[in-house]
Amino acid sequence: MTSTAEAPLPAIRIVIAEDQALVRRGAALLLSMEPDMEVVGQACNGVEAVELTQLLHPDVVLMDLHMPLKGGVVATREITRALPQTQVLVLTTLDDDETVFEAVRAGAHAYLLKDAAENELLDTIRALKRGESRLTPQIARKVMDQFRRLAQSGQSESLREPAAAPLAAEALNEKEAKVLELIAEGMSNRQIGAALFLAEGTVKNYVSRIMDKLHANTRTELALLSQRQRHAE
Numbered sequence: 363m364t365s366t367a368e369a370p371l372p373a374i375r376i377v378i379a380e381d382q383a384l385v386r387r388g389a390a391l392l393l394s395m396e397p398d399m400e401v402v403g404q405a406c407n408g409v410e411a412v413e414l415t416q417l418l419h420p421d422v423v424l425m426d427l428h429m430p431l432k433g434g435v436v437a438t439r440e441i442t443r444a445l446p447q448t449q450v451l452v453l454t455t456l457d458d459d460e461t462v463f464e465a466v467r468a469g470a471h472a473y474l475l476k477d478a479a480e481n482e483l484l485d486t487i488r489a490l491k492r493g494e495s496r497l498t499p500q501i502a503r504k505v506m507d508q509f510r511r512l513a514q515s516g517q518s519e520s521l522r523e524p525a526a527a528p529l530a531a532e533a534l535n536e537k538e539a540k541v542l543e544l545i546a547e548g549m550s551n552r553q554i555g556a557a558l559f560l561a562e563g564t565v566k567n568y569v570s571r572i573m574d575k576l577h578a579n580t581r582t583e584l585a586l587l588s589q590r591q592r593h594a595e
Contacts, residue, residue: 375419376399376421376487377405377411378393378423379425381406381428407431410431419447423441427461434465435468438450442469449490452465472495472582493581541572544557545588546584569581
C-alpha cells in the first residue's frame with residue numbers, strides 16, 4: 363500500500379520595496395530563509411516597486427513609505443488599484459497619524475514599524491496570504507482614536523478617498539452584514555467560513571460583494587468602516 367504525500371503549497375511570492383540597500387538585502391535574506399516564502403523582486407524606489415509588481419504579480423509587497431521618485435503611499439495606491447489580489451504590507455519608521463491614515467486610504471493591508479520582531483513580520487506576511495489584515499496595537503490605537511474623534515465631532519469624513527461613498531450598512535443583506543462583522547473582528551475567510559458554515563470560496567464571494575457595495579478597497583478598510591458604523595449607532 364502506497365501513501366501519497368500532499369503537494370506543498372506554493373511559496374508566498376514577495377516583492378521588497380525599500381530604498382536603503384542594506385535594509386532591503388537584510389529583509390530579502392530573512393525572508394528567503396523561510397521555506398514557504400520567495401523573494402521574487404527588489405525595488406529601490408516607488409517607480410520600480412509599481413513596475414515590478416505589475417510585472418511579477420506577487421502575493422505580498424513589503425513597502426517602505428519614504429521612497430524616492432514615487433512615495434510609498436502613491437505606489438501603494440497604484441498597486442492596490444491595479445492588482446487587488448496583491449497585498450501591501452507597509453514596513454516603515456513613520457508612525458505619525460497622517461502617514462498612517464494615508465497608507466490605509468491608499469489600500470495598505472497591514473502596517474508594521476521597522477522595529478517589529480522578525481516573527482511578527484513573518485506572521486503578518488502569512489496572515490496576508492490567508493486573506494487577513496494586520497495592524498500593530500500602536501497603529502490600531504491611532505486609527506480607532508481617529509474614529510472616536512470623528513464620531514464625537516459628528517464629522518462624516520472617514521479614512522477613505524474624498525470621493526468615496528459613505529458606509530451604507532442598509533445595502534447589505536443579513537448574511538453580508540454578519541460576514542462584515544466577522545471581518546471587523548479580524549477573522550480570515552477560512553475562519554468566517556467555519557463560523558457561518560460556508561465554503562471558503564463562498565466567503566470570498568461575499569467579501570467581494572461587500573467591498574463593491576461599500577466602495578472599499580481592502581479588508582482593513584472594511585473593518586474600519588464597520589467600526590465607524592458602530593460608533594455612529
